[in-house]
Amino acid sequence: MSGAFSLINMHYLLGGLVVTIVVSVISILISFVLGTLIGIILFEKVPYFTKTVRFISNTIRNLPLLLLIFFTFFALPKLGVELNAFAATVVAMSVFEASMVGEIIRGGLLSVGADQAEGALSTGMNKVQTLWHILLPQALKKSIPPLISQFISLVKDTSLATAIVLPELTFRSQVIYGQNPNYMIPMFITIAIMYFIINYGLSLLAKWFDKRMV
Template identity: 35%
Template sequence: MQNVWKVIADSFPVLMYRGLTMTIPLTLISFAIALVIAIIVALVQFSKIPVLREICRFYIWVIRGTPLLVQLYVIFFGLPSVGVNVEAFPAAVLVFSINEGAYAAETIRGALESVPAGQMEAGRCVGMNYGQIMWHVIMPQTFRTAFPALGNELISMVKDTSLAANITVTEMFFQAQRIAGRTYQTMALYLEVAVIYLLFSTLISLLQRFGEKKLGAYGRQ
């Protein structure tokens, strides 16, 4: 038992370091890119541009209908067979961004459609053009509506980054596997890394609640 606690104590700073320097950056970079993709895709669908709308719907259909792990394998292990080599970390960022972008696009699209149609007409009545109405009137309301769901998706992404271990990204779970292979304390180490994921998720949940309160207060002004 003493040996187990020693392994846990020794591995904690190593796992936490990997979490802060690899897992969290992978999550934040991927989520930021995903939001850009999601906003573009949602706006295209909201604007009802015929051809582009169908392309966006096809993208969402394919990405949401295939497993994230398979997408990782296609990019990291599949592309080299056709002469395209992608390093592990960029491959993970690419896949997580595209995957999350599809889910977030539907969240934002739903939030856009929840804004009353009269808001657009009101903006035109005061002399705003389409871009100004979207930026100053529609998007702030959309963001407030979508914020809780996007926060939940961010939490899910933190946990999903553990799948990046399958393509050799040295994130937190990959590091736990390495230590477990050396010490044979698999149960203790996997429970430990689970607790660290829980800590990260809890912190994001607290930030999410804080953001929701702030946005709620802003909306009442």
């Protein structure tokens, strides 16, 4: 059993943890930017454009993330877009999470009182200035806890990339216990602890923001 925790295995497993973290961070940043834009579009109700964005966003949100990962990795090359496992995972997760973030941001904007916008417009601000300086900052502040919760799900969902052989944490644990079935339980426990540390840290951050906003 102790062989499962050999220096070589732990070094290999930590390399997978690095891949998981890098994929998560990049996907979080991209999905946050895209999701914020989607949320604004959904909130502003731009004729025709908003309906199109809402349809696409709703469609993506109701698809399995694994299906999107398969599509970016296996189907896009048929359309002339070649992506390696890392890029395919980032693209799929960013698009999927952006649709989720968009709804969170839209909800945050709706939670800001209409009187805030009316007051800003009455001072001479235009709609863009009102959105950027008054509505969006308040909406983002209110959206922080649900955003962090969504990003916790994103970190856990990186394990789905095992299906396209991305050498992240779960995949590397499979490689290790594939050498010796007796290593399976130790590896499951080890990666569970690693995922727990990352996600529990994020959940504590969400609670901290919650208390700050009360």
